[in-house]
Amino acid sequence: MTGDRDRLLAEAVRLREDGRREEARQRLLALCEQFPQDPDVAYQTAWVHDALGLEAEAVPHYVRAVEGPGLAPDDRRGALLGLGSTYRVLGRYPEAVVTLGDAVSEFPDDAALKTFLAMALYNTGRTHAAMELLLTVLAATSQDPGIVGYRPAIEYYAKDLDATT
Template sequence: MEESGRDELLAAAVRMRERGDAGEARSLLLELVERYPDDPEVAYQTAWAHDVLGREAEAVPFYERAVRGGGLSTEDRCGALLGLGSTYRVLGRYPEAVATLRRAVAEFPDDGALRAFLAMALYNTGRHEEALRLTLTLLAATSEDPGVRRYRRAIEEYARDLDATV
């Protein structure tokens, strides 16, 4: 299969997944993985299809393959790291989730979704204070709620010192 055929089939699989035909997309993607075992974009889309179908354990090796080395666009790399970290968390692999999501946040510090998923994984590892601190910092930085906006500075201060009384 030549590159243009790969691109067309990959695009078709993504469209299938997006319209709710994840099973059909998965089948096509598994064929593409056979032909392009080292292609990070094919691996990422294959992982995503497995995730959508609730087949998280099967998604992990594809996510791992996708994030190893380069080859993904910035957006897809961010998505693949989030997917891998989130999938580790769903599977109860909390230390791996935290490590993956910390790496992702370091690489993409402005991505709020990564920080939210990291906070969840931190909670799962018993790091409740760090999880709450991260959540409050994210809330203060991103909320459009008028009350949160009004008290943003106080929320940020308390996030730095959760035991502060003033």
């Protein structure tokens, strides 16, 4: 049964990657019925729903994917980012902040998670925290010569945007 599951899951992922998202969604929903507790199936099902703009339908699949063990670390990171981002798109900002904040704690070096967390912080009115996080990510990851040249100043002001000296 595991061999069939792996083959069917790989086929559905290929369909999504080839732009045949609705067909992939149908196959993944069928796999969800066969393997209701499988985190990989849940993650891929959430992903295809997101890709189709069906964010509300993606949420329960993301939740099922991350609520227990089983996902590879990269997939877990992607599922947490997907869930947090989806909560944000749906206007569920507090849930987005919690999900993405927990994800950043779990994956502290992930700039994408921090960036999406900053957006969710902004949506909850926590603009100082959002700017601090974004400026810190920018200073740490940019290779732009202008940014690199001002990295110490950017890092300084990230901690206190109201500083004048």
